[in-house]
Each structure stands twice: as structure tokens, then as C-alpha cells.
Amino acid sequence: MKASQFFIATLKEAPADAEVVSHQLMMRAGMIKRLGAGIYNYMPMGLRVIRKVESIIRDEMVRAGAVELLMPVVQPAELWQETGRFDKMGPELMRVKDRHDRDFIIQPTSEEVVTDIARQELRSYKQLPKNFFHIQTKFRDERRPRFGIMRGREFTMKDAYSFDRDATAAGKSYEVMFAAYKRIFDRFGLTYRAVAADTGAIGGDLSHEFQVIAKTGEDAIIYCPTSDYAANIELAEAVAPATPRGAATQALTKTPTPGKSTCADVAALLSLDLKQTVKSLVLATDELNEAGEVVKSTVWLLLLRGDHDMNEVKVGKVEGLKNGFRFANLAEIDEHFGSKPGYLGPVGLKKPVKVIADRSVAVMADWVCGANEPDFHYTGVNWGRDLPEPDLVADIRNVVEGDPSPDGQGVLAIERGIEVGHVFYLGTKYSKAMNATFLDETGKPALFEMGCYGIGVTRILGAAIEQNHDERGIIWPAAIAPFQAVICPIGMDRSAEVKAAAEALYAELQAAGVDVLLDDRGERPGAMFADWELIGVPQRVVISDRGLKAGTVEVQGRREAAATPTPVAEAAALVKARLSA
Amino acid sequence: MKASQFFIATLKEAPADAEVVSHQLMMRAGMIKRLGAGIYNYMPMGLRVIRKVESIIRDEMVRAGAVELLMPVVQPAELWQETGRFDKMGPELMRVKDRHDRDFIIQPTSEEVVTDIARQELRSYKQLPKNFFHIQTKFRDERRPRFGIMRGREFTMKDAYSFDRDATAAGKSYEVMFAAYKRIFDRFGLTYRAVAADTGAIGGDLSHEFQVIAKTGEDAIIYCPTSDYAANIELAEAVAPATPRGAATQALTKTPTPGKSTCADVAALLSLDLKQTVKSLVLATDELNEAGEVVKSTVWLLLLRGDHDMNEVKVGKVEGLKNGFRFANLAEIDEHFGSKPGYLGPVGLKKPVKVIADRSVAVMADWVCGANEPDFHYTGVNWGRDLPEPDLVADIRNVVEGDPSPDGQGVLAIERGIEVGHVFYLGTKYSKAMNATFLDETGKPALFEMGCYGIGVTRILGAAIEQNHDERGIIWPAAIAPFQAVICPIGMDRSAEVKAAAEALYAELQAAGVDVLLDDRGERPGAMFADWELIGVPQRVVISDRGLKAGTVEVQGRREAAATPTPVAEAAALVKARLSA
Structure with a gap:
């Protein structure tokens, strides 16, 4: 073309x-x-x-x-x-x-x-x-x-x-x-x-x-x-932690945490590792009658480590939550926890809820959670001693970097x-x-x-x-580039030599099965080069009078910083070889 | 494939x-x-x-x-x-x-x-x-x-x-x-x-x-x-007739034509050539005001020879009719002709209309048309003598076979x-x-x-x-056939020779650039042949044990009545040659 x-x-x-x-x-x-x-x-x-x-x-x-x-x-x-x-x-x-x-x-x-x-x-x-x-x-x-x-x-x-x-x-x-x-x-x-x-x-x-x-x-x-x-x-x-739950070493203590409603804030206030905190997410499921009216709602408490995020798809696979769930509303939260969000936790519930602990939370000891009282959290919380074992332990979180790989062959990235x-x-x-x-x-x-x-x-x-670009433009892989190679003759209008060399190389590359474009627009070199760097053609051959005097043309890959002066007779083979590499 | x-x-x-x-x-x-x-x-x-x-x-x-x-x-x-x-x-x-x-x-x-x-x-x-x-x-x-x-x-x-x-x-x-x-x-x-x-x-x-x-x-x-x-x-x-209008030889005569409202019926009744009759088509154009209301209507009478048909596109190019026209309604016809359709004509109008004569009508003498009275036609009608020359003579009809070619190089088909x-x-x-x-x-x-x-x-x-088929099916031109050739091996499952020959020919035709299909479905010969005749593949090669014993396969073009026994080694070349022909 x-x-x-x-x-x-x-x-x-x-x-x-x-x-x-x-x-x-x-x-x-x-x-x-x-x-x-x-x-x-x-x-x-x-x-x-x-x-x-x-x-x-x-x-x-x-x-x-x-x-x-x-x-x-x-x-x-x-x-x-x-x-x-x-x-x-x-x-x-x-x-x-x-x-x-x-x-x-x-x-x-x-x-x-x-x-x-x-x-x-x-x-x-x-x-x-x-x-x-x-x-x-x-x-x-x-x-x-x-x-x-x-x-x-x-x-x-x-x-x-x-x-x-x-x-x-x-x-x-x-x-x-x-x-x-x-x-x-x-x-x-x-x-x-x-x-x-x-x-x-x-x-x-x-x-x-x-x-x-x-x-x-x-x-x-x-x-x-x-x-x-x-x-x-x-x-x-997120596989179950290999190390079992540690023994309780701290007493359950209600600690003032005024205005600190996130795990990160609480951990910072108490100078604790975020991994010692537990966040509480309150969900609800509805039972409908044949007319589609809600006849009964159930409230669920999901416990995740402070540095972990809930995985909705995984939660949707938990028995009881498979047919859909929603976040609980404020009335439901107040009814079961007697507190507002930000200070919720599984200890001292006003009314029982189904408690689902993430695998990571199930093995924690001496942890921190909301005290179901505004501006207060518990520290030193321990399963069994301070609250019953969870109703269910499940994988309900997104994995994070460094988690063990499920195939046991390393850690996740x-x-x-x-x-x-x-x-x-x-x-x-x-x-x-x-x-x-x-x-x-x-x-x-x-x-x-x-x-x-x-x-x-x-x-x-x-x-x-998105994968292949730089500040100058696109960098197409050769197989899907609009053209695999472009010939940029400089001064094709004035120089019969440049024109002849360009046409010859064009014919040679075409014969070699290279999808090549000959830029015969007569643009200035700078504008021409910028165009092809923007468009992202993998291989460029610049033909100029100066080069031809030395018997060479300049071949440059789109990712290369500099051109390779190449004898005219070898240019097509070099381009072809690079495209096949 | x-x-x-x-x-x-x-x-x-x-x-x-x-x-x-x-x-x-x-x-x-x-x-x-x-x-x-x-x-x-x-x-x-x-x-x-x-x-x-x-x-x-x-x-x-x-x-x-x-x-x-x-x-x-x-x-x-x-x-x-x-x-x-x-x-x-x-x-x-x-x-x-x-x-x-x-x-x-x-x-x-x-x-x-x-x-x-x-x-x-x-x-x-x-x-x-x-x-x-x-x-x-x-x-x-x-x-x-x-x-x-x-x-x-x-x-x-x-x-x-x-x-x-x-x-x-x-x-x-x-x-x-x-x-x-x-x-x-x-x-x-x-x-x-x-x-x-x-x-x-x-x-x-x-x-x-x-x-x-x-x-x-x-x-x-x-x-x-x-x-x-x-x-x-x-x-x-429809070019203007080369021969000028003949002189009047008949008197204008009002002739009873009871129930004969078409030119063909009138010609049959009077034992005349249909080409001596003239049909009258009444159109109308409307002038609209800015509100789109009709402020004035004009009635037009188009005269065509009895054996000719009106060409709407040509009529739409006539001055005065370019902005659209319609067929006149019965009230308009009665107002201008004082008669019902089927017996209309240009002689003895009740109220003037614009008369447009087709080029063929303009050169007629001693013609027949409706008398503007139910069950009567005029015979011996002549321009100038019995009615004024038409307001306009134009090409307003479809050409018919035998009309002179507009380029003067023969007659139309x-x-x-x-x-x-x-x-x-x-x-x-x-x-x-x-x-x-x-x-x-x-x-x-x-x-x-x-x-x-x-x-x-x-x-x-x-x-x-539509252009290329017979009672057995489609006959594709080679360039657009779904496959250019089909190999039909008979008994490929039982005969190793047939299978080997089929695979060899398949490879040979593919290498020759022929778009070939090898029918390895194991269908009976009759069903297989019927399929490919229906589908319309241009060249078929039948390979059978019997043929191979004689060293041949059968090559048959879709339009050919019989197959050509062809030495195995020449089959690919024959198919290729026929497709290139």
C-alpha cells in the first residue's frame, strides 16, 4: 500500500x-x-x-x-x-x-x-x-x-x-x-x-x-x-491459615475510641497492627411469599480482618446467602446490635444474628472489634471465652498479595x-x-x-x-499492526535516487510477504516520523540521499532508541528477519 | 476442508x-x-x-x-x-x-x-x-x-x-x-x-x-x-418515429362499442390493429398554498397508443408534472369529459384540458379513441381536422421490443x-x-x-x-462457489486404496491452490452426488475401487452430462485447468 x-x-x-x-x-x-x-x-x-x-x-x-x-x-x-x-x-x-x-x-x-x-x-x-x-x-x-x-x-x-x-x-x-x-x-x-x-x-x-x-x-x-x-x-x-488459633493472652477490655469508626483509625489510635482488628459487615436476607412480599428477614454478621475486603461472589456461595442478600438497614442494625455502624461487633449482641467468620478471623486471638456502643471498641477479644464460636467459617474475602497460593506452590501476587x-x-x-x-x-x-x-x-x-505504548504513541505487535513496516523516503520528490530506492525496497518487501506501506505523501521528516511513531508501525526504514551516498538506509524498530544503518541490499532481509523474530 | x-x-x-x-x-x-x-x-x-x-x-x-x-x-x-x-x-x-x-x-x-x-x-x-x-x-x-x-x-x-x-x-x-x-x-x-x-x-x-x-x-x-x-x-x-404523420383518409365516425372499454376490446370488435387505437389517461396536478391546501387543480390528458404503456418516470419529467401528479378523480373526469372512464378521448371535450401526446400518437392518422360518451368510440380521428394539435408531444411510454435503439444502431430487445x-x-x-x-x-x-x-x-x-441452476440444483460460477471442487470417494471406509487416492488428490489440489472439499462423510454415492449437485460445486472427482483398478478417477463438471475418466496422475491438473478456463 x-x-x-x-x-x-x-x-x-x-x-x-x-x-x-x-x-x-x-x-x-x-x-x-x-x-x-x-x-x-x-x-x-x-x-x-x-x-x-x-x-x-x-x-x-x-x-x-x-x-x-x-x-x-x-x-x-x-x-x-x-x-x-x-x-x-x-x-x-x-x-x-x-x-x-x-x-x-x-x-x-x-x-x-x-x-x-x-x-x-x-x-x-x-x-x-x-x-x-x-x-x-x-x-x-x-x-x-x-x-x-x-x-x-x-x-x-x-x-x-x-x-x-x-x-x-x-x-x-x-x-x-x-x-x-x-x-x-x-x-x-x-x-x-x-x-x-x-x-x-x-x-x-x-x-x-x-x-x-x-x-x-x-x-x-x-x-x-x-x-x-x-x-x-x-x-x-484465600486458603485457611496454616497456623492454628493462638491462646488468649489479653483480657476483654472496653476501650474508648471516640470518633474512630474504621479499623484503620482504631488501629492507629491504639497503636495496633491493622491485622489485629476485625470489621463487622451486617447483611440481611429476605424470605418472600408467593406474592413476592417479604415475610421474614434474617440478619447476618460477617467478620473480616481489618486489612481484608469482602468478596461478594464468595459471600453469595455461603449456605443461606445463595439466593441473594443485601446490606442490612439501620433499623435492623439497631434492633440486633443496639448501636450505629462503625462500632459494631459480635460481642454482646442485643438480639442473635448468624455470625460468619472469614477463615483468617477464625484463627485470631486477642483481637479488636466494635463494642456495639458508639465511640467504644473491645480489645483482647477471644473466641470461646468472650463470644461463641462463629456459626460458620468460610472464605469470604478477596485475597491479597502474599497470601499462600491455593496450589501450595508459593505466594500470590x-x-x-x-x-x-x-x-x-x-x-x-x-x-x-x-x-x-x-x-x-x-x-x-x-x-x-x-x-x-x-x-x-x-x-x-x-x-x-494499553499494554504496548510509550510517550510517542502506540507500539503494535507485528502480527496485528496496521502495517508491519513503513518506508519513509526523505525528499522523494526532489531525489530520483531516493524515489528509486524507495520503490525498489517497497517491491522487495512486498515480494517477501511483508505488509509494507510506502509513505509517498511528501511530508517533512519530523512530521512523517512522528506519524509513524504515533501509529506504531513495528519497523521503519528511512531512505535519504545522505544515506544512499554511503550505500545505506536506516532501519529502526519502534521500540529502539536509534536506527541501524543497513546496506541497501540487506534492508529487506533485516526487516523481514526482525518481523519473524 | x-x-x-x-x-x-x-x-x-x-x-x-x-x-x-x-x-x-x-x-x-x-x-x-x-x-x-x-x-x-x-x-x-x-x-x-x-x-x-x-x-x-x-x-x-x-x-x-x-x-x-x-x-x-x-x-x-x-x-x-x-x-x-x-x-x-x-x-x-x-x-x-x-x-x-x-x-x-x-x-x-x-x-x-x-x-x-x-x-x-x-x-x-x-x-x-x-x-x-x-x-x-x-x-x-x-x-x-x-x-x-x-x-x-x-x-x-x-x-x-x-x-x-x-x-x-x-x-x-x-x-x-x-x-x-x-x-x-x-x-x-x-x-x-x-x-x-x-x-x-x-x-x-x-x-x-x-x-x-x-x-x-x-x-x-x-x-x-x-x-x-x-x-x-x-x-x-422511445425515439420519435422516423416516418411523418400520414394524411387523413377516413371520416370522423362515432361508432357504437357497447361494453368495450379497453383498446384491445375495441380493436377486436372493429377488427382493427391495436396500433390504430389511442388510450386516454387523465392525470391531475394540484397547486398548494403555504398552508398546504389545494388552491387550484389542473387536469391533463395523456394519449398513448393502444399497445403502449405509460412510463411514470418519463411523465414525471414533463414540464408541469415535475412536482408530482395523480390520477384524476371521477368528478374531475366528468367535469372535463362528460363521460366515464373507458370511453374518454380528446375529441369534443366538455372543458379544456392540457393534452400531451406520446411521440407515437402524434404521428398517427385515422385513429380510434373514446367518444366521451359511454359505449361509443370515434374512428377515423385525425389531428388538426378533428381536434387541435396536442399541447405537447413527449416520450411518455415504455419502450417495447422492436422499437428503434436510441443510438440508431438497431432495434431494442x-x-x-x-x-x-x-x-x-x-x-x-x-x-x-x-x-x-x-x-x-x-x-x-x-x-x-x-x-x-x-x-x-x-x-x-x-x-x-436465479441465473445458474438446473433441476438438480445450483450451478455456481467457480469464482464464488462455496468450494471449487469436491472429491467424492466411494467406500472410503472399506478401501484403503480409495482412501489413499482421495487423500493424495486432496493434498495435490490444495497445493495447487484449489478450494477443495473432501467428502469423508461416508454417505452412499447417490446421496453424496445429489448433495453436491444441489450445492452446485463446479468440479467433482469420484474415486472408486473400480476406477482405480483401471488407473482412473472420474472428473465431471457440474454442467456436464457425463464424467470424464481421467488417469489418477492427471486429475488435479484437469480440475485446475477447468477451473482456470
Whole structure:
């Protein structure tokens, strides 16, 4: 491609609404252009990256035995009513009526449609396993679209759906996809982690997020640097402490802590380690009658070490809290504790509550908690002596750096990531709701065991940039760069030698299969170099009269501080070798 | 690709709602699957064809200097309000509100968005010409979706938009696109015509439809077999007859024609040539005041030869009728003619009307028309003697077979076509409405001269099948076939020789760059052959034990009645040669 046949539109300044660096750089590099909130035009430079990402995904999906089809953007509501999602999904599901007042949705995902295809087309176990995928435009009406195409409303996604005869076969399909995803992300050239994730109501351990590592990532990734363990914060287990509870050494003492309503403040006031304090969180669950009215509420007290945070997903797995919970209201707190928040604790309750202690709290001795009296805390609290053992001990907190790894192979570290892929075992959730069956070997109808596998195609661009950029611009991995190499001739208009050398190298690189752009715009060197550093093309070759006199051109990788003078005849080979490295 | 890694799902019977052969065959071949009215899943076999069509289009568009981008499916209403199309377009424009109750549309086309991009990005004449295109999902909420993907609601289209500094440059961009379209349709391997079409209010002659020739086509294509002339029926000119009007030889005679209200009935009753009769069509135009109320109506009498049909587009170009017209109501007819329809004519009017005679009528002598009295016609009518010369003589009829070609190179013929592409000079219609300007050489803002260029990607499939099929199924041109060749091994499971030969040929054809499928499903020969004849793969190679004993395989083109026994070692070369032919 020559620049004169293409469209390059860089900006000096990013628009004010671009909050994150990938959004700023994509706008400045002319890769995207805002059309509305969360809706972007993919400009020619950005579309090239999207096509390369799609191509790698398609290639590996097909290699893994998945079959590509294309399901519509606009889908009839009927199928979504079968699974209940038409009503259950919130306003992020874009609903639309046609001229006959019939309901449709703009697809955010295609479980319903693909399950409808499967129940019609896959009639026998002999047709299984089968994995259908498509790469299609999706729409989610985010309440607050932001971060450019990282959290846009219209975006491109690859979603695949596997159909299997039983859970074992589904597990195999899952493994095949997991391996394909690793190949895909390896080929992207991005640093990533496959992170175990929560499977929610489905159960099992077949859910992994593919996280692109970036300091600016929204998600915390828990991993063990000395083993393969990696999980997201929702799932990562805080294992029970190895050391048992110590003996009580202090007396229970009510201590004045005026105005100190947080563990941190209390610890500072009393010159104690924050790890000696216990925070009290009061939850409530409601029992409803058939009319949906609350007939009974139960109050729960969760105890966490002062330096730990509650993990809502884990709490949601505790027996009794599985069907949903809420924070208790002030009346309920007063009824059970006789105090206001900030000074609550498990000692001397006004009315009994269910007490759930985090594993860390269950092994503490001589600890500190609220005294259920404003401006007072207890110190020297000890289980058994000062209060009954907790009703339940459970893992209800987020892990922190330094926690032991659940695999016993070291301690946990935390880094930030951007979720760009997800593989997930669905079980029979959709096949059951839609009565999607096939005939098994005995001739009886059986529900499909399903899996779903997504990659946010357009999101990859944002994640790649968050991971790979510097103060001058984007640094694309070669596999997904809009161009792999750019030839920058200086004074191409005036110098026949420069022009000839540029054209020759261009032809040579093209013949070598390098996706190369010849910048024939006639820009000044400074502006030209700044453009390509901003756009982030991996290899640049500068051709000038001065260089040619010495028989060289200058080859420079985007991450390199200086150019390498290279004999003209060797330039193409060097560029090619660097791209293949 | 091997069949076992793919998805083949043929049907014996087409669904009852499939009205046309392409729809029936696509459903039976498992290429599409209905999801809702006018909304289809593109199944793996169909998607392969779509991708090949897209690839040819993309290739030639880029070669012609167009730059690909991607504009969103869901577009904010604001831009559509700028051009007025948000309100002006009928219910086929799918409107949708987001969670904040803001208006959006699901794009049926992207003039507004691309013009918005141009007015921001193309600031100088130096950036022109520029042609942006995308291949994107579109939605038109057709009142009556039908013919499968030929008139669906969701479909894929390539649309390109050119931006130029003046009309001359726009004409050049148009020519470049016209040439690119010819290359695209040539590469598809379809029989087509580029047909001159009406430019409506824009004027000029820069509008062509690309019509795929098919007996079942909706459109009449007018062409001259002995020259390059081709136009659609709306545009094709009925040139003025070369022979002048003859002298009157008959007396004006009022003749009883009881119950004979059509020209055909009158001609039959009077044993006259239909070409001697004249039909009267009564139109009316309304003048409105500022409040939109009708302040004055004018009645027009159009005279056409009995064997001719009115052409509404041509009538709409007649001075006085350009701003819209309607058929006159019965009261207006009675007021001016004193008779009921079926017996109207220009002789002996009750109240004057504007008389417009078609060119053919203006040269007639001794003709027949209604006598403005029920059950009576005049015969022997002659201009000048029996009635004044017409107020206007114009081309207001559809051409018929045998009419002289407007280029003077022969006579016109008519065939049927399916419109799958359109190139169109837009002028400043959109740039004016959206104030889209660039700075010209003098530094002054000037409106872009635009063109738009569409190809119905998914429609191509239907059109290709309407043109190329037989009683056994589809006959794809090699360039857009889902697979170019299929290997059908007979008894692959039992015969190691057959299996080895099939795998060897498969590898050989793949290495030769042939898009080949190896049918390893183990189907019986009859079912297997029927599938591939239905699906329409251009070249088939049957490998059997019997053939191998003679050292041959059977190569058969989809259009051939019999197979060609071919030495094993020559099979790949023969297939390759036939595909390249």
C-alpha cells in the first residue's frame, strides 16, 4: 500500500473526552472516530488492525474444528422470550419494534439463536461434537460507555458455541477451545494470562478469562509467580491459615475510641497492627411469599480482618446467602446490635444474628472489634471465652498479595488485566430452557451440553495499546499492526535516487510477504516520523540521499532508541528477519 | 476442508414459503436458514460464498483506489435529521431508542455518516478525490420481505462514496467505479448488463444499474443486440418515429362499442390493429398554498397508443408534472369529459384540458379513441381536422421490443434482470444538506461533489442462482462457489486404496491452490452426488475401487452430462485447468 492510496489522519491532540491512553492514541492515530456515545467509525488505519485480529481468530478457530456461520444482528424476541432473557436482561439489551410492532433485539450475544439452530440441525449424537462460531457486530446499551472501544456500545465480537453429547465431551470441547485461545493470544503477540473465573450457578471449574496484562486494567488478576496458578479476584481462594488459633493472652477490655469508626483509625489510635482488628459487615436476607412480599428477614454478621475486603461472589456461595442478600438497614442494625455502624461487633449482641467468620478471623486471638456502643471498641477479644464460636467459617474475602497460593506452590501476587476473552462451560442452561435435544445412542432425546467462547475483537485493539505504548504513541505487535513496516523516503520528490530506492525496497518487501506501506505523501521528516511513531508501525526504514551516498538506509524498530544503518541490499532481509523474530 | 470438519445440511424439500428458485435452492442446500421474516442465518456453506463475493469486491475496490473503513450499524438520528431523511424515509427505516430515550436508526445506507466523516476529515482539495467504502450489515424493514435473501430485511451490502472537488472530477470518479464494477462482475462469472438508469432530480446521465440477467428477474432491461445500448425501462427512450404523420383518409365516425372499454376490446370488435387505437389517461396536478391546501387543480390528458404503456418516470419529467401528479378523480373526469372512464378521448371535450401526446400518437392518422360518451368510440380521428394539435408531444411510454435503439444502431430487445449493483452520481445533494465543504485552491469553502456505489453482497447469491441452476440444483460460477471442487470417494471406509487416492488428490489440489472439499462423510454415492449437485460445486472427482483398478478417477463438471475418466496422475491438473478456463 502507498500512503497516497490510503487515508492517514493523525491528530496532535486527543479529544478531551478520551480518558484512557488507548482511547487517546487510537483517536490521535486516526484509527477510530467517534460517531456517538460508545459508537465509533473504524477508520481505515484501525480497520486494518481489526481485520488482522479477525484473521488470526478465524484461522485458529477453524484449525480447532469450529465452523463459521453468521447469525443476524437483529433477532426476533421470541427466542429471547424462551430463555427469559428478553425480560430478565436490563436496559443494556437494545430492544426495537418493527413496522408491524413486533419485538426484536439487537444482539449482544447469540446463545438463543445458535441453540435454535442446533435443535433443528443437530439431530443425532453422530453429528456431535459441533462448534459454531461467528464474528459479528454486537450492541450493548451501556449506561456509561467509556474508554473508547474498550467499553463501547457497538463492537465486534467472535463468539463460539459448542454442542456436546455429555459433560465429559463438553469438557473436551472446552479444552480444545482453551488451547485454541492460547494459540490465538500467542499469535497476537500480547502478554496475557488465562485466569480461572467463577462459573456462578453452573458450577464446575470450566471458566477462564483471557486477560491482557496492563497496568491500567480494570480487573485484578491473582497469580502465583512460582506456579501456573492464576484466577480472577472473584474466584481466587484465600486458603485457611496454616497456623492454628493462638491462646488468649489479653483480657476483654472496653476501650474508648471516640470518633474512630474504621479499623484503620482504631488501629492507629491504639497503636495496633491493622491485622489485629476485625470489621463487622451486617447483611440481611429476605424470605418472600408467593406474592413476592417479604415475610421474614434474617440478619447476618460477617467478620473480616481489618486489612481484608469482602468478596461478594464468595459471600453469595455461603449456605443461606445463595439466593441473594443485601446490606442490612439501620433499623435492623439497631434492633440486633443496639448501636450505629462503625462500632459494631459480635460481642454482646442485643438480639442473635448468624455470625460468619472469614477463615483468617477464625484463627485470631486477642483481637479488636466494635463494642456495639458508639465511640467504644473491645480489645483482647477471644473466641470461646468472650463470644461463641462463629456459626460458620468460610472464605469470604478477596485475597491479597502474599497470601499462600491455593496450589501450595508459593505466594500470590496481583497484577492488573483487561478481559478480552472468556471460555465458559454452559452446561444445559440454554438447551434446557429451549428444549434443545438430540437423539443419543439409545435413540432417546438428550439435552445438549454447551460451552460458549467469546473474544472481544475490537476490545483487543484497546487492550493491546494499553499494554504496548510509550510517550510517542502506540507500539503494535507485528502480527496485528496496521502495517508491519513503513518506508519513509526523505525528499522523494526532489531525489530520483531516493524515489528509486524507495520503490525498489517497497517491491522487495512486498515480494517477501511483508505488509509494507510506502509513505509517498511528501511530508517533512519530523512530521512523517512522528506519524509513524504515533501509529506504531513495528519497523521503519528511512531512505535519504545522505544515506544512499554511503550505500545505506536506516532501519529502526519502534521500540529502539536509534536506527541501524543497513546496506541497501540487506534492508529487506533485516526487516523481514526482525518481523519473524 | 474435509466434510467431517465442516457442516453440510441439505434438505430433500424446500420449505413452503420459498417462492423463487434461488430461495428454494439456498434453503435446500443448507446455505441459509430462516430466523424471522426477511432475517436469515448464513449457514457455513452460504457464508463461504458471501466471503468469496466480498473478497472479490474488496480486491477490486482497493485496486480502484477506494479505501475501506467501517461505519456503524446503529447510527445516531441527529445526522439523519440534518438531511431530513429521519422524517422523510418511510417505515423501512428501522428506528430505535436507547436507554436514555435518544433516537437512533439501524443503517439502511450510510450517506449521512460518510458525509459527516468527509466534512471533518477532508479539509483541502489536496485530499481529493477520495472514495471510502465499507462492507456492512444493513437493515430495511421491508413491508413484505420475500424471495429469501433477494429481498430480505437484514442483508450485507458494499457501499462506497466518492468525494470530489467538482463535477468533472466526480465524473472521473464515476468512471473509475464503473470500470471497477465491470471487473467485479466479470470476476463473479455472471452474465450481467450495466444498464443506464434514471438520475431523478440530480440530472445528468451518471447512473447505471448492474443487472444480473435472469428469466425470473424483477426488472425489465432494454438493450440493443447490435450495439452497446442498455437502459432500464424507466430510462430507455422511445425515439420519435422516423416516418411523418400520414394524411387523413377516413371520416370522423362515432361508432357504437357497447361494453368495450379497453383498446384491445375495441380493436377486436372493429377488427382493427391495436396500433390504430389511442388510450386516454387523465392525470391531475394540484397547486398548494403555504398552508398546504389545494388552491387550484389542473387536469391533463395523456394519449398513448393502444399497445403502449405509460412510463411514470418519463411523465414525471414533463414540464408541469415535475412536482408530482395523480390520477384524476371521477368528478374531475366528468367535469372535463362528460363521460366515464373507458370511453374518454380528446375529441369534443366538455372543458379544456392540457393534452400531451406520446411521440407515437402524434404521428398517427385515422385513429380510434373514446367518444366521451359511454359505449361509443370515434374512428377515423385525425389531428388538426378533428381536434387541435396536442399541447405537447413527449416520450411518455415504455419502450417495447422492436422499437428503434436510441443510438440508431438497431432495434431494442428486452430481457429480465436482477439489480445487484448501482453506481450513482449524487452531486451536492448530501454535502449541501450537511454543509460538507472543503477549501478549494482559492482557499474558499466548496461543497463536495459526491457519488455513491452499492453492491448487494448477499443479493448476489440469489441472483447468481436465479441465473445458474438446473433441476438438480445450483450451478455456481467457480469464482464464488462455496468450494471449487469436491472429491467424492466411494467406500472410503472399506478401501484403503480409495482412501489413499482421495487423500493424495486432496493434498495435490490444495497445493495447487484449489478450494477443495473432501467428502469423508461416508454417505452412499447417490446421496453424496445429489448433495453436491444441489450445492452446485463446479468440479467433482469420484474415486472408486473400480476406477482405480483401471488407473482412473472420474472428473465431471457440474454442467456436464457425463464424467470424464481421467488417469489418477492427471486429475488435479484437469480440475485446475477447468477451473482456470
